[in-house]
């Protein structure tokens with residue numbers, strides 16, 4: 365199933381561990397089993413391109429490949445020598461798949477022309493991780509990553525080439541980058557460049573190495589904040605979440621700031637609508653609608669029920685599609701088109717408005733605007 369958050373279906377990652385050495389990095393957590401010194405012992409997947417080349421041939425359904433992960437950055441310094449990403453871009457160019465690169469490095473500019481070709485063939489999304497425009501502060505916390513100015517410049521250059529660009533505004537750091545003024549300045553900078561979307565998030569600190577590394581950095585650079593942090597993360601939840609009331613406050617602040625600026629907080633429909641089979645497009649869209657409506661304080665009870673029914677139906681239908689290797693996705697897609705106008709679709713989604721909405725997107729090729737929440 366595709367990931368609604370990043371609008372991706374497949375993923376690759378050239379490295380494990382990361383020289384960017386962000387002190388809050390979730391990849392440090394024990395649950396990912398990254399061995400050695402997280403900031404220095406970088407595992408290089410030398411055979412990535414040959415594996416990707418053979419795997420791509422077996423892919424039956426269109427979609428977007430996400431490149432990068434929570435435990436490594438594909439454009440970290442080692443990439444300057446290894447150039448694995450050039451090979452990855454060249455292979456993707458020969459397919460009809462789209463690509464999304466997640467990075468904190470301006471080294472992504474080196475491959476702008478390659479990604480431009482991917483964008484012309486299918487689609488390319490650059491997702492730059494950035495939570496503040498304060499260069500000095502962020503250098504203490506993300507010492508190996510490109511500085512804020514360089515990241516903003518990379519965003520601008522990709523945007524100037526009419527590529528899709530979004531910002532992963534996560535994690536906002538409590539008492540450092542989570543204030544109204546700091547988020548507001550970031551939002552204004554991104555608005556002036558014309559980013560397509562922002563995906564915001566708060567800081568989670570899983571008990572163990574991740575939390576210890578981050579607390580050590582706070583004690584060294586922001587000693588006045590350590591007691592506040594201890595209190596905020598005192599519950600030691602396995603998910604690493606802070607106290608619930610803090611998260612609710614942050615969500616409200618972030619929603620208000622980016623909504624006022626009319627920057628969508630999900631990857632907009634126009635970006636992914638031609639990159640997936642119609643059944644996956646609807647799956648992503650419905651999941652996005654749940655958070656878009658919920659952020660506006662609209663009751664999502666009926667919508668959630670419909671999304672859950674649809675997700676179960678797609679999961680089961682995909683199982684039989686996967687078993688029948690001879691069937692093309694086009695056949696599956698055509699069955700889907702017949703299904704949504706049949707009486708059986710009522711059994712999956714008993715909400716008339718939602719069924720009509722899906723028919724308009726699939727059959728009439730309408731697009732959903734994430735700011736106005738209307739079909740165009």
Ligand code: SF4
Pocket residue numbers: 381382383384385386388389390391433434435436437468509
């Ligand atoms: S760039 Fe990403 S993967 Fe690398 S250290 Fe920072 S948060 Fe972790």
